[in-house]
Amino acid sequence: MHQFKVRRLPKAPVPPATTGPDREGPRVQLRDNRALNRERLRQLVRRELTARYRGSVIGVAWSLLNPVVYMIVYTVVFSKFMRFNIPGTPYPVYLLSGLLAWNFLTQSISASVNSVLGNAVLVKKVAFPWIMLTVATVISAFVNYAISLILLAPLLIFFHVPVSPALALLPVVTAVLFAFALGLSLGLAAANVYFRDIEYLTMIAIQVWFFMTPVIYQLDQILAASHGSRLFTIFRWILYVNPMTWVVSAFQDVIAFHRWPTHRLGLVYAAAVGALALGAGIALFNRLSRRFAEEL
Amino acid sequence: MTVAVRVRDVAKRFRIYHRRNLTLKQALLQRRRGVFEEFLALQGVSFEVEHGGALGIIGENGSGKSTLLKCIVGILEPDAGSIETRGRVAALLELGAGFHPEYTGRENVYLNGALLGLPRRYIDGVMDEIVEFSELQRFIDNPVRTYSSGMYARLGFSIAVHLDPDILVVDEILAVGDEAFQRRCYDRIARMRAEGRTLIMVSHALEPIQEFCTDCIWLDRGRVRERGAAPAVIARYLAEVSARESALMASEVERVHQLVPSGRGGVGVTRVRFEGADGPTHVFETGDPFEMVIEYHAPARLEGARFSVGFQREDGVVVFSTTTDDVDSAASSLPPTGEVRLRIPSLPLLEGLFRASVIISDAGTGEPYTVLEGAFPFRVRSHRLRERGVALLGHRWELPTAAHRRSVEA
Structure with a gap:
């Protein structure tokens, strides 16, 4: 078989579509693809965020309820009933600043893994860049992340945690996290079309991964332990390799410990993994999406 | 261009x-x-x-x-x-x-x-x-x-x-x-x-x-x-589709004739075929000449027999039925074998799949010799976008003409 090629011819010689005699309404430039794709993405994110809560009495407020409730519960439980001690910051603040990053990752991938499969009708019947389906899910997880971040502010005030200039680094750390989450989401969403159990494997992996990431315990305490069993050594290595270790610890540093990230090399490593994941995710998605319409 | x-x-x-x-x-x-x-x-x-x-x-x-x-x-x-x-x-x-x-x-x-x-x-x-x-x-x-x-x-x-x-x-x-x-x-x-x-x-x-x-x-x-x-390609496509469908229906009718024995008293239908302008077929167009030919057989001369034919559309709508009762006494004595023809000069049916039934019965007592219910399929094609339904009724539209409108306005 010869080589496959779809070529879109240059647009220049296309005569503008003539306007019909009784057509009204504005003629706008329809050929601006960037603007079009922005609009597609906007609509898909909107659908992602609002459609689920349609028909319920309080509507979109549901999406606020979830982070509010878990923040209150975690704060009450960990400051009144179970007292873990982490020097330098109140435990609820420590826990929630790490969870902020972790939840964005897990919300992104757990929602994205089904983002192509769950929209089979669209993929089979509407020609548009399907990658937007997954990008929109990740962006909607990001909106939830932003809400949680804002909700964290009263908590910081309540526990008298000062705001440090290191917070300026939050957008950078968030960008690393976003790239990593998006890359992973794209790869999983595309692979799930071909192997439908990826979705379930992902859910299990998230559970295990959580405990391999220093969210409830403190990274420095593990690293400081001078010796340990073989299993403990393995565990330490997993912590080192896991990019989320460094992302989460950077979140904890800038928010809970109000200081500049202490593990800078780790953060650079995480940034590299994030960029790599994003590149690989896009490449994998583009490659696999060629046969989406057949496989669905 | x-x-x-x-x-x-x-x-x-x-x-x-x-x-x-x-x-x-x-x-x-x-x-x-x-x-x-x-x-x-x-x-x-x-x-x-x-x-x-x-x-x-x-x-x-x-x-x-x-x-x-x-x-x-x-x-x-x-x-x-x-x-x-x-x-x-x-x-x-x-x-x-x-x-x-x-x-x-x-x-x-x-x-x-x-x-x-x-x-x-x-x-x-x-x-x-x-x-x-x-x-x-x-x-x-x-x-x-x-x-x-x-x-x-x-x-x-x-x-x-x-x-x-x-x-x-x-x-x-x-x-x-x-x-x-x-x-x-x-x-x-x-x-x-x-x-x-x-x-x-x-x-x-x-x-x-x-x-x-x-x-x-x-x-x-x-x-x-x-x-x-387009018209040429469509015509050739239709010709092939019709030929194939017609052949399929013909073999279906063939099976019916092989399976169904003679009716009561040895009176039965030997063969039924449809004929269009160009000979036997099962596919017609609206307005085509249409003939249904029923070959029958009987042990002796067939006295006082009634032939009935009915058309039913796929969805069960009975479109038309008729009997030889209206034909004068010529039908009262028929040779032991022969052909009965139902002729429709211009088929008024619209698009659809139809099935014809044939019944031969005793005109006097009404008792049937043989009943072949819906055994004979035929297809009607019409290329009309504006007229739909079962049948094309002869019609004419009258609109207020320009002259008329002028008189109303005056």
Whole structure:
């Protein structure tokens, strides 16, 4: 078989579509693809965020309820009933600043893994860049992340945690996290079309991964332990390799410990993994999406 | 003229899985993604459509029509060959695909419009027009899950016709909705044609292709069988389809004759055949001469027999039935074998699959000799978009003429 090629011819010689005699309404430039794709993405994110809560009495407020409730519960439980001690910051603040990053990752991938499969009708019947389906899910997880971040502010005030200039680094750390989450989401969403159990494997992996990431315990305490069993050594290595270790610890540093990230090399490593994941995710998605319409 | 769409040597293979490993677990255990056969859905397909041209794609189910469309709009990727398009392509493969059931009609216009490629500012401008065209004014702010399938399709089409494309690609989507709406859809497509837009249309029904398309390709098992001016290609396609269907029906009738024994008293039907202008067939067009020939046999001269014939449409509607009672006494004594002919000079039936029944009975007692209920199928084709129903009734319209109107105004 010869080589496959779809070529879109240059647009220049296309005569503008003539306007019909009784057509009204504005003629706008329809050929601006960037603007079009922005609009597609906007609509898909909107659908992602609002459609689920349609028909319920309080509507979109549901999406606020979830982070509010878990923040209150975690704060009450960990400051009144179970007292873990982490020097330098109140435990609820420590826990929630790490969870902020972790939840964005897990919300992104757990929602994205089904983002192509769950929209089979669209993929089979509407020609548009399907990658937007997954990008929109990740962006909607990001909106939830932003809400949680804002909700964290009263908590910081309540526990008298000062705001440090290191917070300026939050957008950078968030960008690393976003790239990593998006890359992973794209790869999983595309692979799930071909192997439908990826979705379930992902859910299990998230559970295990959580405990391999220093969210409830403190990274420095593990690293400081001078010796340990073989299993403990393995565990330490997993912590080192896991990019989320460094992302989460950077979140904890800038928010809970109000200081500049202490593990800078780790953060650079995480940034590299994030960029790599994003590149690989896009490449994998583009490659696999060629046969989406057949496989669905 | 410039070329709007150029398809060169396109081939598309599909995998038909005998066993498909849809999970990673199975795939790893068996070290493969499944057992499949490759199937060539399209091969060596080439054609061009000029700007402002209209191409129809016809063919039987499974001939590759929809696959070809999906390749043109970019949903499927061909395995070989190239497809070039020039200008904005709008693809209408399914009306309202991707509507969100919880969203209102209005919200879905924005969502669906955006996915199909309409910017918000543009939709803002044509919203009223879309709503008006869909006739959903009262329902546009209700969630579409409360819509009937007709309303759903109407909204979908209204969005679609406002896409303002250079090239409109339409799969058979107009089979939905009531007839008045369908008519308006066709009018809209006609207008888009008049505006110089390029049209590529797949349809199982041939009438819209006949109405809109200048050129036509006939796909047969993934290959272009014929290509040319629409009327000629359609005529050859129809001739083949009719011949095939007619042969199928003929063999069905043959089986009936083999299986059904003679009736009471040895009186029975030897053979029934339909005849058109060109001899025996089972496929007619509206207005064709139609003859039904019943060969009967009896042990002796058949005295006082009544022949009845009835036509029933596929859906059970009895279209017509008649008996030889009206014919004068000539029918009262018939030779032991012979032919009874029912002749309809111009068949007034419209499109449909019909079945004929034949009953021979004793005119005096009414007791049947033989009953062959719905045993004889025939097909009627009509190429009419405007007249529908069971039968074409002879009719004439009268409109107020210009002269008349003037007198009213005066």
